[in-house]
Amino acid sequence: xxxxxxxxxxxxxxxxxxxxxxxxxxxxxxxxxxxxxxxxxxxxxxxxxxxxxxxxxxxxxxxxxxxxxxxxxxxxxxxxxxxxxxxxxxxxxxxxxxxxxxxxxxxxxxxxxxxxxxxxxxxxxxxxxxxxxxxxxxxxxxxxxxxxxxxxxxxxxxxxxxxxxxxxxxxxxxxxxxxxxxxxxxxxxxxxxxxxxxxxxxxxxxxxxxxxxxxxxxxxxxxxxxxxxxxxxxxxxxxxxxxxxxxxxxxxxxxxxxxxxxxxxxxxxxxxxxxxxxxxxxxxxxxxxxxxxxxxxxxxxxxxxxxxxxxxxxxxxxxxxxxxxxxxxxxxxxxxxxxxxxxxxxxxxxxxxxxxxxxxxxxxxxxxxxxxxxxxxxxxxxxxxxxxxxxxxxxxxxxxxxxx
Amino acid sequence: xxxxxxxxxxxxxxxxxxxxxxxxxxxxxxxxxxxxxxxxxxxxxxxxxxxxxxxxxxxxxxxxxxxxxxxxxxxxxxxxxxxxxxxxxxxxxxxxxxxxxxxxxxxxxxxxxxxxxxxxxxxxxxxxxxxxxxxxxxxxxxxxxxxxxxxxxxxxxxxxxxxxxxxxxxxxxxxxxxxxxxxxxxxxxxxxxxxxxxxxxxxxxxxxxxxxxxxxxxxxxxxxxxxxxxxxxxxxxxxxxxxxxxxxxxxxxxxxxxxxxxxxxxxxxxxxxxxxxxxxxxxxxxxxxxxxxxxxxxxxxxxxxxxxxxxxxxxxxxxxxxxxxxxxxxxxxxxxxxxxxxxxxxxxxxxxxxxxxxxxxxxxxxxxxxxxxxxxxxxxxxxxxxxxxxxxxxxxxxxxxxxx
DNA sequence: GCATTAAGTCAACTCGCTTGACTTAATTAG
DNA sequence: CTAATTAAGTCAAGCGAGTTGACTTAATGC
Numbered sequence: 001x002x003x004x005x006x007x008x009x010x011x012x013x014x015x016x017x018x019x020x021x022x023x024x025x026x027x028x029x030x031x032x033x034x035x036x037x038x039x040x041x042x043x044x045x046x047x048x049x050x051x052x053x054x055x056x057x058x059x060x061x062x063x064x065x066x067x068x069x070x071x072x073x074x075x076x077x078x079x080x081x082x083x084x085x086x087x088x089x090x091x092x093x094x095x096x097x098x099x100x101x102x103x104x105x106x107x108x109x110x111x112x113x114x115x116x117x118x119x120x121x122x123x124x125x126x127x128x129x130x131x132x133x134x135x136x137x138x139x140x141x142x143x144x145x146x147x148x149x150x151x152x153x154x155x156x157x158x159x160x161x162x163x164x165x166x167x168x169x170x171x172x173x174x175x176x177x178x179x180x181x182x183x184x185x186x187x188x189x190x191x192x193x194x195x196x197x198x199x200x201x202x203x204x205x206x207x208x209x210x211x212x213x214x215x216x217x218x219x220x221x222x223x224x225x226x227x228x229x230x231x232x233x234x235x236x237x238x239x240x241x242x243x244x245x246x247x248x249x250x251x252x253x254x255x256x257x258x259x260x261x262x263x264x265x266x267x268x269x270x271x272x273x274x275x276x277x278x279x280x281x282x283x284x285x286x287x288x289x290x291x292x293x294x295x296x297x298x299x300x301x302x303x304x305x306x307x308x309x310x311x312x313x314x315x316x317x318x319x320x321x322x323x324x325x326x327x328x329x330x331x332x333x334x335x336x337x338x339x340x341x342x343x344x345x346x347x348x349x350x351x352x353x354x355x356x357x358x359x360x361x362x363x364x365x366x367x368x369x370x371x372x373x374x375x376x377x378x379x380x381x382x383x384x385x386x387x388x389x390x391x392x393x394x395x396x397x398x399x400x401x402x403x404x
Numbered sequence: 405x406x407x408x409x410x411x412x413x414x415x416x417x418x419x420x421x422x423x424x425x426x427x428x429x430x431x432x433x434x435x436x437x438x439x440x441x442x443x444x445x446x447x448x449x450x451x452x453x454x455x456x457x458x459x460x461x462x463x464x465x466x467x468x469x470x471x472x473x474x475x476x477x478x479x480x481x482x483x484x485x486x487x488x489x490x491x492x493x494x495x496x497x498x499x500x501x502x503x504x505x506x507x508x509x510x511x512x513x514x515x516x517x518x519x520x521x522x523x524x525x526x527x528x529x530x531x532x533x534x535x536x537x538x539x540x541x542x543x544x545x546x547x548x549x550x551x552x553x554x555x556x557x558x559x560x561x562x563x564x565x566x567x568x569x570x571x572x573x574x575x576x577x578x579x580x581x582x583x584x585x586x587x588x589x590x591x592x593x594x595x596x597x598x599x600x601x602x603x604x605x606x607x608x609x610x611x612x613x614x615x616x617x618x619x620x621x622x623x624x625x626x627x628x629x630x631x632x633x634x635x636x637x638x639x640x641x642x643x644x645x646x647x648x649x650x651x652x653x654x655x656x657x658x659x660x661x662x663x664x665x666x667x668x669x670x671x672x673x674x675x676x677x678x679x680x681x682x683x684x685x686x687x688x689x690x691x692x693x694x695x696x697x698x699x700x701x702x703x704x705x706x707x708x709x710x711x712x713x714x715x716x717x718x719x720x721x722x723x724x725x726x727x728x729x730x731x732x733x734x735x736x737x738x739x740x741x742x743x744x745x746x747x748x749x750x751x752x753x754x755x756x757x758x759x760x761x762x763x764x765x766x767x768x769x770x771x772x773x774x775x776x777x778x779x780x781x782x783x784x785x786x787x788x789x790x791x792x793x794x795x796x797x798x799x800x801x802x803x804x805x806x807x808x
Numbered sequence: 809g810c811a812t813t814a815a816g817t818c819a820a821c822t823c824g825c826t827t828g829a830c831t832t833a834a835t836t837a838g
Numbered sequence: 839c840t841a842a843t844t845a846a847g848t849c850a851a852g853c854g855a856g857t858t859g860a861c862t863t864a865a866t867g868c
Binding site for chain 1: 411412413414415416417418419421422425426429432433436437440444445447448449450451455568570621623624636640641645646647648649650651652653654655657658659661662663666716717719720723724725727728729730731732756758759762795797800801802803
């Protein structure tokens with residue numbers, strides 16, 4: 001809400017906001033519950049049958065929902081369920097990592113329809129952007145081949161890359177300094193003509209878990225992402241929380257002790273970077289994934305030692321996260337092979353006691369999320385879809401001209 | 405959103421929601437900016453002059469705002485500023501602590517108009533509730549003496565007490581086990597006829613800081629509360645965050661190390677309870693506050709040692725909070741004397757490096773908040789006012805019957 | 809077969825923001 | 839000292855979106 005005017009206030013709203021909200025509520029309800037009839041929707045959203053009917057009619061003519069066959073379920077007129085149309089909207093997701101970039105095209109349901117990857121020069125963002133733009137153009141072309149509507153229905157480009165963003169100029173090699181300084185979003189917006197949004201990789205991972213993974217429909221969840229670095233994606237009250245300056249969840253820099261010899265950033269102990277170092281692997285190797293997988297399956301001593309060490313610190317990170325956030329569940333995701341993630345989670349048990357030790361839980365305290373290396377790109381793509389279709393407070397408010 | 409129906413969906417909204425939101429936005433704008441004219445409000449909220457005019461007229465006839473004298477500020481017709489009327493609403497706040505309970509009555513602006521305290525039997529909630537009900541009745545009587553409108557304009561009773569709530573049955577003496585099991589809210593609701601809400605003491609403290617303190621108008625702030633225990637009140641996106649089960653911020657149980665000898669709950673090192681133990685003080689002493697103050701002013705060796713130890717752990721807590729939440733500021737508040745809190749914050753400097761080390765900050769990373777022992781009760785009272793008058797997402801939604 | 813139950817529609821209504829013209833009242837230019 | 843300009847605020851008609859209540863449709867159950 002930074003504004004030219006010195007007066008600080010939230011926006012008001014009007015019927016447009018009302019209607020936008022109700023549309024989004026319908027879409028979310030269909031996303032969470034599968035197909036629902038108008039009557040179901042009316043009950044669930046507390047709107048009148050008539051209001052729902054009008055909205056559904058609109059959504060149908062916009063190509064966002066379709067009617068299924070009527071179903072008889074007891075007395076009364078059979079109901080006509082509606083479901084979301086996957087081709088109702090598309091988005092592009094971009095994952096920029098240290099040595100690699102991946103782009104995907106997804107539909108409204110979060111299904112990946114096209115994907116492409118390329119190597120990236122670590123220190124030359126201007127060259128990198130050219131590669132990225134080509135990658136995006138390719139994915140877009142593939143998408144256009146799948147759906148003729150795709151270009152019209154493209155809601156945006158989501159970018160995920162390692163944070164934190166906007167700190168003091170730093171040459172910390174963990175942070176891709178050259179990329180931090182490059183006007184990436186502007187360049188991509190110009191180069192693609194799309195709305196561009198940025199989040200860190202852990203946030204994207206949480207978004208992916210929320211849209212198609214273990215956090216689907218969970219309003220309070222934390223997603224630990226063990227990638228080259230480590231971060232936490234925070235889903236609070238059903239929305240991704242990004243903090244006062246967009247860096248919430250950047251726990252890689254959290255010190256493991258207040259002082260003394262143990263005062264190391266978590267990232268130096270429990271991240272793939274630390275694994276590479278510990279095992280003397282080269283992250284730029286094209287078969288690095290297979291190498292890691294093989295070492296886990298072979299129960300390599302050094303690998304097991306790293307897992308134990310990382311699990312020790314991660315166990316405690318989970319404890320702190322639970323204590324601070326009181327989430328319904330914590331999801332561990334990783335860019336590492338699934339076997340490694342599973343071993344890691346196993347090694348983290350038994351978990352430390354915390355307020356999450358409740359009598360009645362219906363979700364596990366800690367679970368393994370996706371380890372698909374494409375999931376960050378998927379989450380990045382899900383962000384513009386969420387912005388466009390999920391019920392958000394901000395979506396109700398009037399906007400001056402264009403939203404930030 | 406737990407519901408009888410298995411269908412999960414957010415509520416829709418209608419014109420009532422629109423109007424409710426806009427009223428709240430006006431009130432918040434006046435609270436944050438002092439007096440504003442209708443034209444100012446129209447610009448700030450993006451509503452039309454006419455819409456604002458109607459809403460202000462309503463608010464005026466409801467006794468929530470009044471016009472001030474017209475002011476000339478350049479060309480054009482002079483504007484008529486409006487400000488909030490403190491007597492527009494009242495709330496009762498109740499702070500239940502281990503040996504003591506405090507009740508306050510506050511007005512719409514958060515000014516304390518009446519207060520009362522009493523000792524509380526630690527282990528007999530049924531007796532305690534009688535004392536509390538008498539205390540509340542007294543405060544209410546005092547309030548009625550100040551404003552004839554008070555009873556009509558009483559929006560609710562806010563209760564703050566040490567958490568966490570709803571865990572496994574535990575006899576942990578830190579947690580007031582007898583009170584945890586007692587049906588407190590129901591009893592108070594029946595006994596007072598008011599809407600009753602509960603939060604933990606740190607959350608109440610954050611609410612107090614937000615309404616009248618250092619977090620006034622700050623949308624991302626964390627309030628560390630060093631009381632008998634220790635907790636953090638989280639203000640995220642301008643709203644208090646309470647987690648999946650209402651226990652977010654209960655960092656007293658956070659372990660200071662993953663294992664080994666240092667694996668102590670923070671509460672055992674940096675809370676007034678630990679201070680009492682360290683200095684062999686009796687928290688039930690009526691002059692405990694003065695005793696502490698004297699020891700700080702005298703720079704008592706043991707006191708200084710405790711401060712250094714606690715500061716060591718708190719410094720690191722701030723580091724973790726900054727790293728996880730990326731707040732605009734961290735506020736340390738305490739039930740201890742101001743001198744102690746100041747010494748503690750001094751001893752915490754220099755702070756550990758974190759992502760909060762940004763080039764352009766306009767708020768300090770760490771500041772001392774209120775140390776008024778009544779501020780928890782004030783924050784408790786502010787909660788129902790906030791629920792009734794602040795722009796909240798939930799306030800827009802239709803409700804089935806009564807909100808939870 | 810007829811009563812009952814439930815989905816969904818129709819058409820009139822209402823509420824609250826918007827629109828655009830208008831009034832009021834100040835400052836500034838000539 | 840007027841006239842032009844600027845800005846606050848009002849008036850009255852308009853409109854969009856959800857609401858209301860009666861009605862239609864189409865099943866099941868006794």
